[in-house]
Amino acid sequence: MVKPCSLVKPCHLVKPVSAGRLAGRYLSHQRGLPGLPVPPLQQTCQRYITALEPIVEADELKRTRSLLEEFQRAGGLGERLQRGLEKRAQGSENWLSDWWVQVAYLEYRMPVVVHSSPGLVLPRMDFTDQQGQIKFAAKLIAGVLDFKTMIDNETLPVEFLGGKPLCMNQYYEVLSSCRIPGLKRDSVVNHAKSPAPPKHITVVHNFQFFVLDVYHSDGSPLTADQLRVQLEKICRASAPAGARPLGILTTQHRDSWGKTYQLLMQDETNRASVSAIQRSIFTLCLDPARPQTSGDSYRSAAAVQMLHGGGSGGNSGNRWFDKTLQFIVGEDGTCGANYEHAPAEGPPIVALIDHVVEYTRKPEPERRHSASLPTPQKLHFNITAEVQRDIEEAERSMDTLAQDLDMRVMVFGHFGKNVPKSHKMSPDAFVQMALQLAYYRMYQHCCATYESASLRMFRRGRTDTIRSASSASAAFVKAFDGPRTQVCVQKADLLKKAVAAHRSYTNMAISGQAIDRHLLGLKLQALEEKLSVPEVFTDAAYAKALHYRLSTSQVPSKTDCVMCFGPVVPNGYGVCYNPMDDHINFAVSSFNSCQDTDSARMARAVEAALLDMKTLLDQTPQAKL
Template sequence: MWGLLGRTMAKVSMVKPSTLVKPVSLTKIAGRYLAHQGGLPKLPVPPLKQTCERYLAMLEPIISEEEMSQTRTLMAEFLRSGGVGERLQKGLERRARKTENWLSDWWLQTAYLDYRMPVVVYSSPGVVLPRVEFSDRQGQIRFAAKLIAGVLDFKTMIDNETLPVEFSGGSHCQEAPTHITVVHNFQFFVLDVYNSDGSPLTVDQLYIQLEKIWNSSLQTNKEPVGILTSQHRNTWGKAYNNLIKDKVNKDSVRAIQKSIFTLYRSRAAAHMLHGGGSRWNSGNRWFDKTLQFIIGEDGSCGLIYEHAPAEGPPIVSLVDHVVEYTKKTEMVRTPMVPLPMPQKLRFNITPEIKKDIEKAKQNMNIMVHDLDVRVIVFSHFGKNLPKSHKMSPDAFIQMALQLAYFRVYQTCCSTYESASLRMFRLGRTDTIRSTSSASLHFTRAMDDPTLQNTEKVALLQKAVQAHRSYTDMAIRGQAIDRHLLGLKMQAIEDLTSMPELFMDTAYAVAMHHNLSTSQVPAKTDCVMCFGPVVPDGYGVCYNPMEEHINFAVSAFNSCEETDATKLALGLQRALLDMRDLLEQTPKAKL
């Protein structure tokens, strides 16, 4: 497996791009991306009473009436005139006036930096790309060369500021790296990907350099240093400090950290999320890198990205561009200019580092065996069907998920769906609450033989519309989750006692997402996957294509209550039953 490690590709370099690529003078507008970001509105602070009312409505289907009564009492106290709620709201509004985005720093800290579980499985999503047919090793290396060239082409558009603007947030790189890291047989190589005149290496040049790396990395008796990055963050932090005590190791780590991205090559297909364990490819990774491409000998390809600096949409934009680039026919052959041998990075392995690596191997293997991922292609229909019934495809799929879950557990649960806040300055995400009173009424009714189809369709329409309304509210910055987080963080910053509302059982239930879901639509026929966010939950990601839907469903084998296969099959059945319901009820109209 070829492995390529990367920085965030969809971020703008603040270094003048002329040091790397020649500007496209007719289309470049200096500072274009920064100007667009500055022109976006600030993320609003929703009205306090509105959020509290919507919070209570969200709780109704997922907690008992007794718990609901307790929460209403706490809410009344929280909203009391001149009380703690008003004080925290005013503090939040002051923060919003003084900062570019009142949420972004808190969100980065609480969602990613404070979270100490490994980034592998628990945070970093993987992307499974369409399988590629290789006739031999040379075909694999040539595809890897084209993929690198495609990523560099995307980067050129970023550096030249000619990429179509997408309204999303993000920090900006302070330097412009000129190399990538290539990993094979647990060995890391620095591959310079720009010529001395600043032009990117061509596919032919990249092919020659990758051949050199392959020939130099045939021995496999190297320690898999990269597996250290898969550890619990505190454990990796200690191992990192041990590793960089040695100057050679420190220089090698810095070279990996500064690379544009990383590419891996493997002898077998491995899970994009974790590499398959210590005997396979988990050591051919550096999980702290923002972007890592993986190319297997059997044609399996994909990538994994570290979530802290990047959301799905810019990654999908990159994927779509690169996949299309690799399909292009190469018309021009490059005059061969002698290129230096890529530098192999050295690591001095002390007994202490060896011990850290062995511990990381054991923990990684436990994670790999515990995670169950089911990737399915639902081929009966795609987003074309719900659209033909004037329904949002995303809302339709979410209601199928609600139905599948309800059929398995005879109850509904707290469900998270990611909503983009990219229309706001430095915007990240908020939560679409897919479980609602309307969704519960629909799921209960679906298998009720006493109800007519027309009644079931009406309830489906109401559930879909409720989800659509919540989605619209969320992307306008009016959802409840980030506002509640802001109020909670404000209380912490004010050094006051935590309001009882946030110590309530109902709040814990609301934040325990048994279903963590995300729609990641791409032009490429791919699917993203990630692990559950709670021990007894599921991770569900989907890419709705026009006539089919790609799903990835994950669960932990260590939890007796969850079963990825059962939910995946239930999801397919739910989609078919909903289709049949609509097609057997011709008068169904929104």
Template sequence: MLGICTRTVVKVGMVRPIGLVKSCHLVKPVSATLVTGRYLTQQEGLPRQPLPTLQQTCERYVTTLEAIVEGDELKRAKQLVEDFQKPGGVGERLQESLEKKASNTENWNLFCSGTLPVECVRGIPLCMKQYYQVLSSCRIPGPERDSLVFYSKTDPKYITVAHNCEFFVLDVYNSDGTQLTTDQLCVQLDRICKASPQPSTDPVGILTTQYRKTWDKAYINLMNDETNRESVSAIQRSIFTLCLDRAMPQVSDESSDITGTKQMVHGGGSQCNSGNRWFDKSLQLIVGEDGSCGGNALHVAADGTVIRVFGDAVAACLKDPEMMRSAMEPSPTDMKETESLPMPQKLHFSITPEIKKDIEEAKQNMDILAQDVDLRIQVFDHFGKDVPKAYKLSPDAFIQMAMQLGYYRMYQRCGTVFEANSMRMFRGGRIDGICATSSASAAFVKGFDDPTKQVTEKMDLLGKSIKAHNALTKMAMSGHSIDGHMMTLKDLAVEENITIPEIFKDTSFDKAFDYNVFTSQVTLENESLPVTNLDDPNGYCVCYSVKSNYIGFVVTAINSCKETSATQLIQSIENALLDMRTLLEQSQV
């Protein structure tokens, strides 16, 4: 989705243990006790993200090019790399400038005290800063760039609730500072539903689905009115937004899981629930009349690994029998306590003819975008991570090679594949990318279906490709990914008014970083699946969850792109996984 750019995590659970958002696979939280102040102490001890050397990045960049560029184009690209990194050249100048920035900032790759269990990977503590960016935060449109504003220091005590495209302020704390009980929340939500029985004819929330520059102009119009400013500010400052959705119409050729997933991603269009959102909120929890539930989160505020923890926490509450019993069977005492609660405050908007025109335009664009989403879900239940582990192979690398093989079989060329990698082992770390396409993976996908190659040869190619992927993963985890480094050097040239070096203008640079497939693994404890909106209309997003005996996939593409097909790619990946398992079995004969 070009206009929304969100991540969604959802549990529909109508067919299989499936759901609907996104993350990366490298961070596995371990159990930890809740220690007051530990978050801040741990945070100060985290190292800064290292800055790779120019030579190291250039060498690995050439290795990437060798997998996707050939002939004279590769020869020219190599020469441009040599020119770029020569002593006294522009590359060395940019690197020195970046080193100065790195010495004065917490994290060169990024242009309150609290109480949380500290997450770790293999005993190494992770940056917890993002948890304090998800709640009470909101994206604000701007003429050139958006801003992300955090309101947690004002300590808001309320959430906003959207129902039938109307917005309400719901205090979630009593006057004595205690949280509302489950029964009290149920009563208040029921009051909200009764106060908004019909869909609003002017769904202001749908403006947040617009392309960012268009939304910025509409935002200026909206904020000219004092009533509108107060209502928008209330939404922006709230802890999060709870969206109570109408039932989604069932499409004849679409499974309920896919329909539910689209509900979480974009709301289903202007006639469904797309106006029952404020997509600039960092976190929206969504509940449908049919029981479908999930969330929609901004990547700009936090990465999928953090959103995963929120998703698992919500799912755990839903499984708490005591909490659910209380919601369905409130006691007389509880009912009496709820009667004194103040009515949730409805937020009002002054709709001028100009704003009404903006809303109608947003409806039309949203409907086009919603119809253009090509989304498919597949539970691959033939095997899970146990099979590659039995052969001492990395499950993630094995799946990554299957995705590359599936893509190669469809297009007869190697795709450039991005795999999300968490940098939370460093202070302020976010996401960097693993350029998963390598010379070794290219040799594997080209040789796998070669009838002249023996099983031993193919196993050797598979082993080398997985070894190469593991090395790339290790490099990225240690803060030495080429993606972020090269892109930052390019941006720095613009910032310092330096003539853009030829290396960045060459077609090979676009091929290296204009990824065909964006991939991300996240495995939620509650068995929901991740979904990521697609920014590139000519590519794919593949999110996957890996369990012992199955692998869940969600693939998104764009219907209007005739070169892509989520259905075909997901089937091709499944066939590749089965064929690779057969290869493993044949190697033991």
């Protein structure tokens, strides 16, 4: 599965919002972006072999070379599929994006919880009671609405990377949208584009859902003070006794949830309530206080809350995980978000959250009381015995998953992106080499490593894969703790080459010339043309190349936060990081059911690798470029 994309530094958008609509600005910007290219077939085949070298055995590599020679021979199957892809590219906005959303997300049948949807952990907020929780939540809502004004008016600042404008489409997909479960394939609906866009959010408290209108009849948003009054009404109306955690159904395997969804929607009251959740601008989850912890233990517990809610005895039922964007505010100051991954990658979510956090720190505006605010509407559900059984099954499944996830958040406080920058090295590449070194030290071999790269230079671009395990990284990690005869200067030179190789692959990926999406496209084109899947895709080496024991993502942010997600294979790790100037926030996940993985051990290994790499560079000043 895909994880949040890297490399796009979000804009920080707290500024006076334009009141006027810049009609057509978004569309004209989008039309000016190039389409995603289809890389040359021979180039991808050669780069695929290069990517396999550090992770497969020599005999496997020899077999794959032979398969690729046959695949790309003149007049062969590869050329036919390449022509089909090029024709598809000519006739579409983006030859990949529709396929990608279907294959990577909507046809993926594992639960979105842990397996797909990322969480985001904010710094602990300065309140410890319900009054503080409500006050902060009210300002958070107002901040999202302020950001939404820029989306609605098309005044959102365009982001750039390397002087080139980026596709802004994902910003227009995250509000008023929701995933809809199906029996074999899900769908996503975006109500922001409907003739009557939603004017409400949903608030869930004590497992009960409420519709909260956030705009006045004249179209102006409620003030933070008015929102506070409304949230107080919701908390008073949501006594905890007897509420059934309907939201936990959204944690289920997608086929199971699809069947329950059909049962649920046979009832008219349920249809209206579910529709209100799906149509809402976003969901706000108000959680009770959790047991007190501090430091990295607190951050790890907070990450669990953002990622899955802690199971049936926690807050997993106080969510609607199909909702594209859920903000989570705990009574103890634990705050963050969870988002359903199909419509967007991490950076647009982080840019929105950066804006909201900064907005919450602004002074309170003048209060505008109103006695005529309508009472928020509680959503009702008629739960049959069959649906109740499904809720209980969902609780058991969620508890199993919650107990299996091993999550560790670590603040690496020794240095931040300042150190690699001082050596003229990419901070992202430096961290990726630390991950390679940490993994090699633990397992004595290299593994397929996924780092997401943004394709937003292209119209409707999503992601491709940066393959961080390279021949250069393998040479570096094998030499680092190798024979003492290898002097520091040689090791530093290997580090420099590994960092340069990673940077080169990154540039290749963001310019649409990486291998993974092209290979996937060729495979899907074969299916589209009802041809047998080429043998190169049933090869053991291809399976090994896609078995990402390290699934990683850099998601930089102005806010001192960290995104988190689960591993993508049973014996792997999910690693997300946010490099700040003088420290780095890491979230490391694995599964307890795998005897070979240990998130805390991996976090310690990453810390040691970063420190050892800095020491190496400090000992070899001539290694500076």
